Amino acid sequence: MPEKLEQKIIEKIKSGHLSPRPQWHFLMKEGLIWSVGVLALLVGAAAVSVIIYLGGNNDWLAYSRAGRSFSTWLLLSLPYFWLVFLGLFLWLLSYNLKHTKRGYRYPISLIVGAAVVASIIFGFIFSALGLGESIDNILGRRAPLYDRIFNPHIDFWSQPADGRLAGLVVALSDQEHFVLVDRERSRWMVAHDAKADDLIITGQPVRVIGKISGEREFTAKDIMPMKPGREFFKRFQPGDMPPVLPGPPTGFDCVSAWPEILNQYPEVKATLERNLLADKNRWRPIVNERRDFLSALQSLGLSDDFWQELLAE
Amino acid sequence: MNKLIFDSTVDDAELVRWSLLDPDKFSYLINRYQDKLARYIRRLGNANNEDVEDILQDIFLKVYLNLNDFNQDLKFSSWIYRIAHNQVISHFRKRQARPEAHSLPIDGDGLQLLADDIALEHQSDLSLEREKINMALSRLEAKYREILILKFFEDKSYQEISDILKKPQGTVASLLNRAKKALKQALPEQVSSF
Numbered sequence: 001m002p003e004k005l006e007q008k009i010i011e012k013i014k015s016g017h018l019s020p021r022p023q024w025h026f027l028m029k030e031g032l033i034w035s036v037g038v039l040a041l042l043v044g045a046a047a048v049s050v051i052i053y054l055g056g057n058n059d060w061l062a063y064s065r066a067g068r069s070f071s072t073w074l075l076l077s078l079p080y081f082w083l084v085f086l087g088l089f090l091w092l093l094s095y096n097l098k099h100t101k102r103g104y105r106y107p108i109s110l111i112v113g114a115a116v117v118a119s120i121i122f123g124f125i126f127s128a129l130g131l132g133e134s135i136d137n138i139l140g141r142r143a144p145l146y147d148r149i150f151n152p153h154i155d156f157w158s159q160p161a162d163g164r165l166a167g168l169v170v171a172l173s174d175q176e177h178f179v180l181v182d183r184e185r186s187r188w189m190v191a192h193d194a195k196a197d198d199l200i201i202t203g204q205p206v207r208v209i210g211k212i213s214g215e216r217e218f219t220a221k222d223i224m225p226m227k228p229g230r231e232f233f234k235r236f237q238p239g240d241m242p243p244v245l246p247g248p249p250t251g252f253d254c255v256s257a258w259p260e261i262l263n264q265y266p267e268v269k270a271t272l273e274r275n276l277l278a279d280k281n282r283w284r285p286i287v288n289e290r291r292d293f294l295s296a297l298q299s300l301g302l303s304d305d306f307w308q309e310l311l312a313e
Numbered sequence: 314m315n316k317l318i319f320d321s322t323v324d325d326a327e328l329v330r331w332s333l334l335d336p337d338k339f340s341y342l343i344n345r346y347q348d349k350l351a352r353y354i355r356r357l358g359n360a361n362n363e364d365v366e367d368i369l370q371d372i373f374l375k376v377y378l379n380l381n382d383f384n385q386d387l388k389f390s391s392w393i394y395r396i397a398h399n400q401v402i403s404h405f406r407k408r409q410a411r412p413e414a415h416s417l418p419i420d421g422d423g424l425q426l427l428a429d430d431i432a433l434e435h436q437s438d439l440s441l442e443r444e445k446i447n448m449a450l451s452r453l454e455a456k457y458r459e460i461l462i463l464k465f466f467e468d469k470s471y472q473e474i475s476d477i478l479k480k481p482q483g484t485v486a487s488l489l490n491r492a493k494k495a496l497k498q499a500l501p502e503q504v505s506s507f
Contacts, residue, residue, distance in 0.1 A: 005366060008370065009343055009373045010336060010337060010339065013336050013339070018374070019376055020378055021382070092482075101384075104480060105475060244453075
């Protein structure tokens with residue numbers, strides 16, 4: 001066999017014009033493995049930086065104010081998506097490390113350990129550079145289902161029945177009231193004491209602990225700024241929604257203002273009288289139900305002709 | 314220059330460099346390794362002469378095409394054994410055959426080493442029990458058989474086995490322990506415990 005086989009092989013090499021694969025082919029292959037590994041490390045580290053950002057702004061101490069036990073708070077607010085995402089990229093990093101030229105020499109536990117440690121170290125570096133916050137802001141502005149997938153805090157803080165409300169401040173009614181739009185785009189009138197004035201700024205998101213005090217009314221006990229998820233709530237800027245009318249100025253008495261306004265604008269008065277008379281059969285029963293209805297109508301300062309026609313059968 | 318001189322005095326790395334420059338020089342590497350690899354192929358699985366030659370051809374062609382991938386991080390012999398190992402597995406997988414019975418009887422020093430290592434008693438009767446040990450080896454799972462063959466019959470060190478099978482040395486050590494236990498269990502009672 002020996003001579004024959006040797007000759008066969010050399011002949012096959014020559015007749016097939018075979019030549020060794022160039023070195024750059026192997027360098028590229030190894031380079032690709034390392035590149036994918038480094039990419040996996042960077043993406044994993046970015047996930048760590050977001051986890052640090054979400055965790056660092058989780059306000060652990062607020063659990064007692066929110067009326068929840070610490071373990072419940074922890075379970076509800078863990079960033080599951082980011083943990084799974086990190087797990088995937090740790091696997092990819094470990095896989096690539098294992099498949100480098102010398103990677104097989106190291107036990108898998110060492111490789112996975114190294115991947116975890118490297119991701120955490122780089123994660124902290126990225127976090128210090130503000131990458132975690134930037135990623136959260138970008139996703140908050142653009143990602144669909146941001147509040148359901150990427151940031152579990154928003155779900156936790158959007159439970160008004162449980163006394164937690166989060167949203168965007170869209171208007172200041174007076175010193176003790178502001179209008180807030182939640183993630184369902186519902187508006188809430190929030191009553192508060194003046195202590196949190198510096199947080200209540202139009203166009204800024206806040207978290208409120210308190211209780212529902214009426215139909216779309218909420219009384220605040222505590223108001224806190226919103227950090228993770230702030231860009232998400234800025235999607236509900238007033239420009240996206242029907243304009244919020246400013247509340248009446250302080251000290252305004254609308255009862256006494258009407259006669260003056262109607263006398264100042266006779267065309268408005270005429271329109272009002274005409275429409276009331278045109279539809280008088282519909283609102284006549286109200287007179288019987290509400291004794292104060294006629295008095296209220298009288299306070300508008302409508303004309304004598306109007307009353308004559310109204311009272312005529 | 315005398316081929317024999319080349320074979321004994323020139324190291325593998327040098328032969329690789331020569332082969333890269335001149336395909337004809339690759340014959341020295343073929344010469345140096347074909348017998349060893351042929352024995353290894355036969356120990357690993359049931360292959361006739363034709364199969365062995367086919368597999369050897371595939372191995373050496375693969376070695377030639379990948380010569381630039383060899384670096385001196387590991388021994389050339391480990392590198393070529395790694396290619397040979399993978400090629401044998403691939404060959405039997407294509408044939409959908411499990412490399413069960415080896416066609417080259419296990420014999421010689423390797424058998425003695427193995428018997429010593431698993432503390433076989435009554436070793437004066439080892440030659441009589443050779444067939445039973447062969448049978449026990451052939452019944453082992455492939456991963457156990459191949460590591461026993463590499464260690465005791467190919468006389469490879471832990472480092473070399475690690476490089477051939479691409480496993481950490483720790484894994485090689487524990488796999489070897491499990492292989493020896495499995496072999497002892499597979500041996501008929503009268504051989505393993507007198």
